[in-house]
Amino acid sequence: MKSKFVYEPKVLGVVAYLHFNKGGVAQKLVHELKYRGQQEVGIMLGEWYGYDLIKSNWPVDMIIPVPIHQSKLRKRGYNQADCFAEGLSSSMEIPVRTDLVERKKSTMSQTRKSKVERWQNVNEIYRVTNSAELQGKNLLVVDDVLTTGATLGELVVALSEGGAAGIYIATIAAGK
Template sequence: MIRIIRALLADFADLLFPTLCLGCTNSLGTNEKILCTKCRISLPETNQHKEPYDLNLLNKFAGKVPVRFLASYVYFSKGGIVQKLIHAIKYKGQKEVAKEVAGWYGYQLKSETTLINEIDVLIGVPLHKSRFQQRGYNQADCIAEGLSEALNIPMRTDVLIRNRFKESQTRKNRLERWENVKTVFSVQNEHEIQYKHVAIVDDVLTTGATLEACAVELLQAGCKSVSVLTLAAAHR
């Protein structure tokens, strides 16, 4: 009886406050999460996991730091569905979106590539503690958590740390971004990554400067190799 009442109350709540698709704002149907089926099908997937050693991708890091492979789930474009997802994750407190979408990507990777067999540990790009306190969570860790659950690969949040708060990267060119982050990160608990293949996880790949800075510290601390996984990537 109690279960029936709860179900009725939930249905009533959905009528008053329907859960909306983040893409088109239509009400979500049964078994739909975050995006309706139509919007999810229309996601601009990169399929980069099928060509992870593509030099056009890895050239972001060429001559700077060796990256084993690089893959992003979807392309980011201004005003598109992916921007709405990223903004919900970063600026609207919807950390469950990060975990859910990362889970979609994780299951895609698991079913369509053997790359994940190389990865020993996932590490999200860390936030400075002041930004973490302001936001209440680290979106990169939420993404790493979704990937970890889907791929059954451990993640760690106690290895890579951000030493200082940095200025926004939004309006900086690549050189300026690198200068802004090159001394930001450091590694603790080195034994947790030594001789291991680490996949660095972030929300959006743009110039790669932040990921490069993370990779440098991890390699210097003794990890065997580094790769990069992100939810989104800016169009080349």
């Protein structure tokens, strides 16, 4: 999975809790979290995974969930990555920061897009809002699913340019 981010030397580790298969357990759990309002699923998975991640001894200063656009936040009522981050924070005792980066434009769902279309869809969608807070910090960036790495890759670029020292990535699930 780290190979998806070879262009960014600040990415120091990439892990996923579950393997994503169409129709599999991970897809069902993410669907419950993302589309059925079951925020506790994300929190629970984060707590469980956090206990595993502690063993990695990653020197993480803060957890940054992948932000969603305000229009999607209003529609859904919550950000699924925030739920996962909350669970990780609880078990790892690392603070979550949702105020340091924002999604500046709304995009269409990545679900049915090709690899190239995914990268084009998310080009320059994030903006760091407080680079002083990122200077020299090691970040754990979290999201629900990692497929091509397009969304996370754009966020990694923004955080790197914003002054992050090192970036680790954890997702609930990862596909091929």
